[in-house]
Amino acid sequence: MGGRRPQRADARTNRERILNVAEEVFGKGGQSASTEEVARLANVGIATVFRHFPTKAALLEAVLVQRFDRLREQAETLFHAPDPGAAFFDFFSHLVADAAGKIAIAEALFEAGGDHDGDAAQASDGLRRAVGALLQHAQRVGAVRDDVELPEVYALLVATSRASARAHLEEEVRDRMLTIIFDGLAPLRNARAQLKT
Amino acid sequence: MGGRRPQRADARTNRERILNVAEEVFGKGGQSASTEEVARLANVGIATVFRHFPTKAALLEAVLVQRFDRLREQAETLFHAPDPGAAFFDFFSHLVADAAGKIAIAEALFEAGGDHDGDAAQASDGLRRAVGALLQHAQRVGAVRDDVELPEVYALLVATSRASARAHLEEEVRDRMLTIIFDGLAPLRNARAQLKT
DNA sequence: CGCTATCCGAAGTCGCGACTCCGTATACTC
DNA sequence: GAGTATACGGAGTCGCGACTTCGGATAGCG
Numbered sequence: 001m002g003g004r005r006p007q008r009a010d011a012r013t014n015r016e017r018i019l020n021v022a023e024e025v026f027g028k029g030g031q032s033a034s035t036e037e038v039a040r041l042a043n044v045g046i047a048t049v050f051r052h053f054p055t056k057a058a059l060l061e062a063v064l065v066q067r068f069d070r071l072r073e074q075a076e077t078l079f080h081a082p083d084p085g086a087a088f089f090d091f092f093s094h095l096v097a098d099a100a101g102k103i104a105i106a107e108a109l110f111e112a113g114g115d116h117d118g119d120a121a122q123a124s125d126g127l128r129r130a131v132g133a134l135l136q137h138a139q140r141v142g143a144v145r146d147d148v149e150l151p152e153v154y155a156l157l158v159a160t161s162r163a164s165a166r167a168h169l170e171e172e173v174r175d176r177m178l179t180i181i182f183d184g185l186a187p188l189r190n191a192r193a194q195l196k197t
Numbered sequence: 198m199g200g201r202r203p204q205r206a207d208a209r210t211n212r213e214r215i216l217n218v219a220e221e222v223f224g225k226g227g228q229s230a231s232t233e234e235v236a237r238l239a240n241v242g243i244a245t246v247f248r249h250f251p252t253k254a255a256l257l258e259a260v261l262v263q264r265f266d267r268l269r270e271q272a273e274t275l276f277h278a279p280d281p282g283a284a285f286f287d288f289f290s291h292l293v294a295d296a297a298g299k300i301a302i303a304e305a306l307f308e309a310g311g312d313h314d315g316d317a318a319q320a321s322d323g324l325r326r327a328v329g330a331l332l333q334h335a336q337r338v339g340a341v342r343d344d345v346e347l348p349e350v351y352a353l354l355v356a357t358s359r360a361s362a363r364a365h366l367e368e369e370v371r372d373r374m375l376t377i378i379f380d381g382l383a384p385l386r387n388a389r390a391q392l393k394t
Numbered sequence: 395c396g397c398t399a400t401c402c403g404a405a406g407t408c409g410c411g412a413c414t415c416c417g418t419a420t421a422c423t424c
Numbered sequence: 425g426a427g428t429a430t431a432c433g434g435a436g437t438c439g440c441g442a443c444t445t446c447g448g449a450t451a452g453c454g
Contacts, residue, residue: 008400008451034441045403050443110363152373159360159374163352166308176349177356184381205421205430231411242433247413 015052018042023063026104031060033104061120064108068123071095075130085143088134089182092157096178097171099161106165110158128154145187156181212249215239220260223301228257230301258317261305265320268292272327282340285331286379289354293375294368296358303362307355325351342384353378 021042025033035056039046053059074091081087099106109124128150135153138144160181164174218239222230232253236243250256271288278284296303306321325347332350335341357378361371 010451011401014401035443036441039403046442047404047444048402051401054443056442110360111365148373148377151367151370152377155360155366155370155374156377159356162359163307163356168308169352170348173348173352176345177352180345180349180353180381181378182381184377184379203422207421208431211431232413233411236433243412244414244434245432248431251413253412 011052014042014044014048018044018049018052018059019062019066022059023067026060026063027102030103030107035059060104060108061118064105064120065123067102067105068109068120068127071098072123072127072130075127075134078134079137084134084137084141088138088144091131091134092182093175093178095157096160096164096174100164100169100174103165106158106162110162131157142187144185148185153185208249211239211241211245215241215246215249215256216259216263219256220264220302223257223260224299227300227304232256257301257305258315261302261317262320264299264302265306265317265324268295269320269324269327272324272331275331276334281331281334281338285335285341288328288331289379290372290375292354293357293361293371297361297366297371300362303355303359307359328354339384341382345382350382 018038022038025038025041029037035049036046038059039049042049049059053062074094078087078091099109108120109127131154132150135144135148135150139146139148160174160177163169163177215235219235222235222238226234232246233243235256236246239246246256250259271291275284275288296306305317306324328351329347332341332345332347336343336345357371357374360366360374
């Protein structure tokens with residue numbers, strides 16, 4: 001008994017292609033993009049999609065887990081960067097730029113902050129933790145104000161990601177937006193506090 | 198001929214009730230909330246909704262126009278406030294706080310920035326212009342850096358509004374997020390260098 | 395090269411939500 | 425208070441998209 005044959009080669013490649021196509025399709029059209037379009041662009045029947053991913057939600061979740069994990073790994077790579085300040089700001093910029101045109105990802109990143117459980121929420125949490133570590137390192141070297149905490153920083157990260165996810169936001173405007181936020185995160189604000197009195 | 202009777206009283210009140218209920222329903226559930234729910238909560242048949250607003254999109258647009266116009270009026274009220282700096286920041290905060298739980302409005306505010314035309318886009322544009330005026334006034338009195346422009350400020354406004362539109366964002370975190378942005382918008386970035394007088 | 399478990403695609407089913415039809419009810423006119 | 429245009433509600437229709445079924449193909453083992 002138990003003589004289970006291994007997965008067939010074509011099944012494996014199909015699953016992978018579906019996942020990649022789904023990332024693009026959901027990225028461009030959001031969660032409301034149709035499963036049929038994913039199948040068509042992957043040169044695959046609709047049934048094949050559902051065979052590999054029992055529901056549309058499962059497919060979306062698989063896409064998200066893949067993406068979140070990838071981002072988390074990138075963040076972890078920067079844990080031991082020589083300049084933690086640059087590491088933090090670079091990762092912030094990179095994530096926001098990366099979100100351009102990735103509607104579903106940005107949305108999910110956003111909602112996963114909440115109550116939903118499941119693999120995607122778990123992966124999202126891992127990313128959040130990694131960002132938290134980057135933030136702490138940056139604060140330790142004085143590149144970021146000590147009095148800011150992860151929740152508001154992450155909220156800003158998510159908000160700007162979502163903002164650049166949809167069209168109509170030129171790269172230049174996005175950068176100027178980030179400049180403002182980065183200025184707000186920088187320390188030495190108290191120069192003004194003394195003035196204000 | 199031409200003896201068109203005026204609109205009946207019950208029709209007028211129904212239209213108004215539908216519009217108000219729709220604002221709440223779309224606010225809470227986003228654009229994907231069903232027309233049938235609007236009808237039910239308004240104590241009205243589905244047909245009545247469609248009689249007043251030919252399509253769901255038209256209903257949504259009516260809601261948005263109402264909301265955008267109201268916000269624009271509030272902004273215009275502040276044009277001649279004694280303290281243009283406070284006026285700008287207060288309006289920013291107010292709009293973001295107001296967006297809490299108003300999913301559809303924040304989303305639409307966002308997308309209306311783009312190519313869509315129609316009444317909603319026009320109303321959205323009016324709001325944007327009003328914010329631009331507040332910004333200029335604030336800059337004129339030195340409450341906001343001179344080198345920021347409307348596009349990035351508006352993008353930040355929209356992004357934070359969207360962020361607080363959905364659940365999972367406590368009021369405190371929202372305020373801390375705004376503090377960071379406001380600090381980034383404040384002038385005197387080089388004050389610590391020259392300790393401005 | 396034949397056998398079979400595995401995998402595939404096309405053509406369905408099914409439910410949901412936007413929108414319509416029509417007989418009934420109600421506000422307004424005289 | 426009778427007549428009529430206007431408005432109403434509920435029971436439809438219709439299309440779309442998630443998911444299933446099943447006969448046919450194909451990989452991989454011997």
